[in-house]
Ligand SMILES: Nc1ncnc2c1ncn2[C@@H]1O[C@H](COP(=O)(O)OP(=O)(O)OP(=O)(O)O)[C@@H](O)[C@H]1O
C-alpha cells in the first residue's frame with residue numbers, strides 16, 4: 010500500500026503531521042509498538058529536517074507485510090558534506106530555530122540509529138532525498 | 147461485575163454529536179438516534195459526562211448505603227474532596243462531618259500521597275527509560291494501553307495513593323484483631339475512572355478498596371450536616387505536602403524531581419504522549435499526566451469549579467504550613483512499610499488494530515484510504531461517527547453502511563435518478579411503432 014504526504018515548508022504549526030498520520034495508520038495495522046517507535050522517530054526527524062532546513066517537500070511511503078519504506082524528497086539547499094551532517098551534534102540551525110528546541114544535531118544520527126536502512130542523497134542547490142527502511146519482521 | 151463506569155441513559159439521549167466529537171478514543175457512535183459506547187475503547191475519562199447537555203451520560207459509582215454492610219466503615223477522602231467545601235471552617239470540619247453520615251473512621255489519602263511521592267522520586271532517580279509517566283490517573287493508563295501501547299514501559303509501576311491508603315487501613319485493622327469481612331474501606335471519588343479502577347485495577351492483582359462513592363453523592367449528604375453546632379474533633383494525618391498532590395504537581399515540586407512536566411486536560415496530555423512517542427522528550431525525567439483539566443479538582447464528579455477549588459486548597463495549604471506543632475512522621479513511617487510496587491504488568495490493548503493478520507489489515511487499510519478519498523472530509527458527524535476518517539474505518543470493519551453518510555446517500559440518489567431519467571429517454575417501441583413495423 011502506498012501513502013503520499015505533502016509537507017508545507019514554512020508552517021511550523023503543522024510540522025510533524027505526516028509522521029503523526031503514518032503513526033496512526035501503523036497502529037491500525039497492528040504493527041508491534043517497538044517497531045512503530047523506530048519508524049515514528051526516524052520519520053519525524055526526517056520530516057522536521059525537511060521543514061527546517063529545506064522548504065518542505067513530499068513524502069512517499071510504501072507499506073508491505075515485511076517492511077515500511079519511506080522516501081522524503083525536497084528541493085532545498087542540499088547538504089554539502091553528508092558525512093559531517095551525520096555526526097552527532099553537527100547542526101547548521103540558526104539561533105531562532107534553536108530557540109524552538111531544534112538544532113541539537115541529533116536528527117540524522119537518530120535516523121541512523123532507529124532505522125534498519127538509511128540513505129541520504131543530496132546535491133547542493135538541487136535538493137535532498139532521504140530513504141528510510143524499517144523491517145517489520 | 148462492572149466493566150465500565152460510564153453509562154448512557156437512553157431516554158435522555160437526543161442523538162446529537164457533542165459526545166462523539168470529544169471522545170479521546172473515538173469510543174462513541176450515534177446509532178438510531180442514540181449514543182452507543184464501544185466498551186473496549188472506553189477509558190472512563192468522563193469527558194462525555196461533562197460535555198452532554200442533557201445529562202445522558204452517567205458515572206456509575208456505589209450507593210452510599212453499601213457502607214452499612216460493614217461494621218467498621220473507613221472513608222478515604224482525597225484533597226480534591228476537601229476543595230468541594232470552600233465554606234468549611236477548615237479541613238477538620240469536613241473530616242468530622244464524615245462521622246455524621248455514617249463513617250466510623252477515615253484516612254486522609256493525602257498522607258499516602260506524600261509517601262507515594264517519595265517512592266516516585268526514588269524510582270525516577272534509578273529509572274532507565276525516560277520520561278517516566280505517572281500512573282495515578284487511571285484514565286491516562288487506559289489511554290496509553292489503547293492509543294500509545296509503545297509507552298507502556300514508561301508508566302510508573304507504583305500504586306496510587308488511594309490503594310496505598312486502603313492497604314494501610316486494612317493492615318491496621320487486621321492487626322487489631324478485627325475480622326476482614328467487618329472492614330469496609332471507601333474511596334470518595336472525583337471521577338468514574340477511579341470507580342473502574344477498583345474493579346479492574348491496573349498493575350495490581352486486586353484492589354483493597356471495597357467501594358467507590360461519588361464525590362457528588364457524599365457532598366449532598368454532608369452539606370446539610372456541616373452547620374452543626376459542635377464540630378467533631380479529629381486528628382489530621384496529612385501535611386500540606388499531601389494536599390499539594392491535588393494542586394497539579396502530584397506533590398512533586400521542583401526541589402524533588404528536576405525537569406518534570408505536569409500536564410492536565412486530555413488534549414494536552416495526548417499532545418505530550420505523541421511527543422514522547424516521537425522521541426522528542428527524552429530529556430524530561432518525569433511526566434505527571436492527568437486526564438481532567440485542573441487535575442482531579444476538575445474530575446467529572448466534582449461540583450466546584452476547578453479554579454475555585456485550587457484557590458480553596460491553596461488557602462488551606464497555607465494554614466497547614468503555619469501549623470508548627472504538626473508532625474505526621476510516625477504515620478508516614480508506617481505507610482512507608484507497605485509494599486507499593488505493581489504486582490503485574492500493564493498489557494497493551496490495541497483496540498484500533500484492524501486485524502491480527504497483517505496482509506488482511508493492509509487490504510482493509512487500502513479500502514479505508516479509497517473510501518476516505520470519496521468522502522466530503524468535513525467531519526459533520528451526521529453518520530454517527532466523529533470524523534469522516536473514522537466513518538470510513540467503520541464501513542470497512544462492517545460496523546456501518548456507506549449510505550449512512552448523507553453525502554454518499556445523496557450521491558447515490560442522484561446517480562439512481564439519472565439512471566431513471568435516462569430510462570425515460572430511451573425509445574420504447576410503441577404499439578404505433580409496432581403496427582408500422584408490421585406493415
Ligand atoms: N533536508 C535537508 N536539507 C538541507 N540540509 C539538511 C537537511 N537535513 C539535514 N540537513 C543538514 O544536516 C544538519 C544535521 O541534521 P540533523 O537533523 O542531524 O540536525 P539538526 O536538524 O540541525 O538538529 P536536530 O535534528 O537535532 O533538531 C543540519 O543542521 C543541516 O545542515
Ligand code: SF4
Pocket residue numbers: 191282283284285286336337338339340436437438441442443444445446
Ligand atoms: S485526573 Fe483525577 S479526576 Fe480526572 S480522571 Fe484522572 S484520576 Fe480521575
Ligand SMILES: [Mg+2]
Pocket residue numbers: 054057058112115116117
Ligand atoms: Mg534535524
